[in-house]
Each structure stands twice: as C-alpha cells, then as structure tokens.
Amino acid sequence: MFQSGNWLRNEGGSWTLFTTGITYTSTFDRNALADFDKDGDLDGVAGQIGVNQEIAWLEAPDDPTQLWTKNQIDPSIDGSLSVGVADMDFDGDQDIIVGEWMGSHILFGFENDLCNSGTWIKHIIDPGGDGLDHHDGSQLVDIDNDGDLDIITIGWDQIIPRIFENLSGPIIVNLPPVLALRIRYIQQENQLISK
Numbered sequence: 001m002f003q004s005g006n007w008l009r010n011e012g013g014s015w016t017l018f019t020t021g022i023t024y025t026s027t028f029d030r031n032a033l034a035d036f037d038k039d040g041d042l043d044g045v046a047g048q049i050g051v052n053q054e055i056a057w058l059e060a061p062d063d064p065t066q067l068w069t070k071n072q073i074d075p076s077i078d079g080s081l082s083v084g085v086a087d088m089d090f091d092g093d094q095d096i097i098v099g100e101w102m103g104s105h106i107l108f109g110f111e112n113d114l115c116n117s118g119t120w121i122k123h124i125i126d127p128g129g130d131g132l133d134h135h136d137g138s139q140l141v142d143i144d145n146d147g148d149l150d151i152i153t154i155g156w157d158q159i160i161p162r163i164f165e166n167l168s169g170p171i172i173v174n175l176p177p178v179l180a181l182r183i184r185y186i187q188q189e190n191q192l193i194s195k
Contacts (some may be wrong), residue, residue, distance in 0.1 A: 001015075002031060002033050002042075002044055003028070003031070004020070004022060004024075004028035004031045004044060004046040004058070005019065005020055005022055005023060005028055006018060006019045006020060007020065007064070018064070018065045019067075020044070020058060020067065020068040021067035021068060022046070022056075022058050022068055022070045024046070024048045024054065025048075025054075026048050026049060027048060027049055028046050028047075028048055029046075029047045029048050029049045029080065029081055030046075030047045030080060030081055030082065030083035031044055031045060031046040031047065031083065032044065032045050032083055032084070032085040033085075034085045034094040035094065036057050036059075036093070036094055036112060036114060037059060037114050037115070038092075038093060038114075038115055041060045041062070041064065042060060042064075043057055043058055043059050043060050043068075044057065044058035044060070044068070045057045045058070045073075045083060045085060045096055046058060046083075047077065047080025047081065047083045047098065048080060049079050049080075049081060049101070049102075053075060053076050053077050053078050053079075053080075054072055054074070054075050054077070055072075055073050055074050055077045055080045055083075055096075055098060056070045056071055056072045056073055057071050057073055057096075058070055058071070059071055073096070073110055073120050074098075074108070074110070074120075074122060077098055077100060077108065078100045078101070078102040078103030078104070079100055079101030079102035079103065079133075080098050080099075080100065080101075081099070081100075081101035081134065081135050081136070081156075082097075082098065082099030082100075082101070082107075082134040082135065082136065082137040082138035082153055083096065083097070083098055083138055084096070084097040084098075084137075084138030084139055084140045084151070085097075085140075086140040086149055088109065088111070088140070088149055088166075089111065093112040093114070093115060094112055095109060095110060095111050095112050096109075096110040096112070096120070097109055097110075097125070097138040097140060097151055098110065098138060099133075099134020099137050099138050099153050100128065100133065100134055101133045101134060101135050101155075101156060102133070103128075104127070104128040104129055105128035105129070105130070105131070105132060105133045105134060105155075106124060106126065106127060106128040107124070107125040107126035107128065107134060107138075107151070107153070107164065108122060108123065108124060108125065109122075109123040109124075109125050110122055110123075111123060125151070125164060126164060131157075131158060132155050132158045132160060132162065133155040133156055133157050133158065134153045134154075134155060135154065135155050135156030135157075136153070136154050136156070137151070137152060137153025137154050137155075137162075138151060138153055139151070139152040139153070140152075143163060143165075144165060146166075148166040148168060149166060150163060150164060150165050150166045151163070151164040151166075152164075
C-alpha cells in the first residue's frame with residue numbers, strides 16, 4: 001500500500017512499514033503508482049494540499065525499502081486533489097492528469113518525456129475559471145468507446161460530474177505522440193452524460 005511518504009508491504013497477515021524519505025511542506029494527498037521511467041519498478045506520483053503547491057514523481061530505487069528520490073514536476077498546482085495516471089498518447093509511457101481543487105481550477109496534462117528529454121511536457125486541458133473545482137476526479141476511461149481515454153472529474157464545492165471527451169481521433173502508427181488536447185467539456189448538473 002503506497003502512501004507517498006511511506007509504503008506498507010503485505011507480509012501475509014501483517015504489514016511492514018517502509019519510509020520513502022519523501023516529504024512535502026504540507027500534507028500529501030492524492031497519489032498513484034506507475035513505472036514512469038520504464039526501468040521495471042513502480043514509481044509514485046503525489047499531490048498535496050496546502051501552502052506548497054508542488055506535485056512530484058517519486059522515483060523508486062532498485063530496492064524500494066531504501067530511500068526514494070523526489071523529482072518535481074510542477075511547483076504551482078493549487079490543490080492537486082485529482083490525480084490520474086495512464087498512457088494518454090499511447091506511446092508506451094505513463095502520463096499524468098492533474099486537476100486543481102483551489103485557485104483557477106485548471107485541468108493539466110503532463111506528458112511523460114522522461115526517456116527522451118528527461119522532462120514532463122505540461123499541457124492545459126481545461127483553463128478553469130468557471131468556479132468548478134476538481135476534488136475527486138481525473139479518472140481516465142474510454143467512456144465513449146472510441147479507442148482513446150477521456151477524463152471524468154467532479155468537484156467538492158460544486159458537486160457536478162464532468163466529462164472531458166478526448167477528440168484527438170484514432171491512434172495512427174508512425175506519427176509522433178500527441179497528448180489529447182482537443183477535449184470537449186460536457187456539463188450537466190447532478191448526472192453523467194452518456195452518448
């Protein structure tokens with residue numbers, strides 16, 4: 001069980017606690033595990049809430065019981081209480097979707113380019129500004145069964161489910177990967193829209 005600052009190993013009836021050695025100025029919040037650097041082990045991503053707005057990926061060592069390495073992705077996500085991980089552009093690595101609970105309520109996509117440039121490419125999927133936050137969400141699913149991943153999110157202050165439909169089209173072999181930026185925002189109070 002991964003908890004950002006530590007993880008617990010199931011010993012078949014009992015649990016052993018290991019620290020990652022990672023800390024944030026404020027409280028860890030949403031997290032996920034994925035092999036971000038394609039080295040065969042699970043790394044973590046951790047958001048947080050509070051005065052420090054950093055989101056980072058946590059690189060696991062070969063022996064995960066040893067200290068992990070924090071790698072900042074972005075220092076300015078205001079309340080990353082929606083975090084999703086999937087290969088959004090089908091290029092073989094795991095990308096990160098983050099929605100803000102506070103601030104402008106921006107929905108970000110971080111395209112994983114670690115194996116090429118060693119960086120994350122930041123995309124704004126939705127600029128926010130409509131008063132609708134992302135508290136629980138960034139759930140990635142092909143909701144319209146068209147072969148790409150869409151984003152489902154919901155707020156805390158405005159409990160309105162929203163679907164961000166991926167309009168990037170079918171994946172075509174031998175073209176450079178493109179993170180799904182053309183996303184149509186569908187909103188209807190208190191119900192999920194299905195097509």
